[in-house]
Amino acid sequence: MSKLNIVLFEPEIPANTGNIGRTCVATGTRLHLIEPLGFRLNEKSVKRAGMDYWEHLDVTRYINYEDFLAKNPGAKIYMASTKAPRCYTEVQYEPDCFIMFGKESAGIPEEILLENQETAVRIPMMSEIRSLNLGNSVAIVLYEALRQNQFSQMQLEGHLTKYDWK
Template sequence: MNIVLFEPEIPYNTGNIGRTCVATNTKLHLIEPLGFSLDQKEIKRAGLDYWPKLNYEVYKSFDDFMEKNNHPKVWMATTKAHKVYSDVTYGSDDYIMFGPESRGIPEEILVDHEEECVRIPMFEDTRSINLCNSAAIVLFEALRQNHFEGLNLSGELHKLHWND
């Protein structure tokens, strides 16, 4: 899977999303301008020790991103979509794009990709959900549809004997 952040503004959000990408073997694509430097302490703090393990690429523009990735299937998360994120079928190599925290993906991009726009249902007049949470919600639905390919599906409890 692939997560695309179009002009992200808040380093903590990008750091957290980077950590989620490492945990799910998902590539992160960052489209400039970024609202921060990638060596900023906030991004590293949010990404913890996962940030050096992150597979990511930075692009100069949306067109640069599209060209360098051979015009891939890009699902665009937006409150303006008619489809719910869980009602579409994600391929294992698809891209899921999120816009900047303050304004979302620009309409001039959305209108050219209306069929690929998806939304997270929200109550009444809620403007949006935090970017980190939104990315995790949609990513894990896409991963679920692809049977969590390549991810650990079980853990192990270690029984401790407190009275021993």
């Protein structure tokens, strides 16, 4: 079964990673964390943001970017960055692709972006704004990738608890 993959390059804020972890559980997406992390994964703030979903998260840690590449050879990796030349809606996301986001303070290093310029994407925003919150950015791009893949294996219809829809 194919799964989308979210990659966080050296995340710094535990609450963002916790929220992203919860989003990954809710969407059946794998989470990949490239060290160094700006926090310990056992911190209360990570678990609080991920709530009781964290134990269900499919998460892999890597000691650095080179370790990530070595353990995922041939992976299609989209680089989400405010510096990217193309909008995130202008690409076709494969069912098992990786979407990488950089650390909160600096994003993905420019040398990595240059090596991957064909797959670098951005979320449009006003020029006066440096960036969106990392958790929001992940959700925006991830849900576009899920939409393009027909929300594969996701529940598409909600149900009321006390009533039936007419």
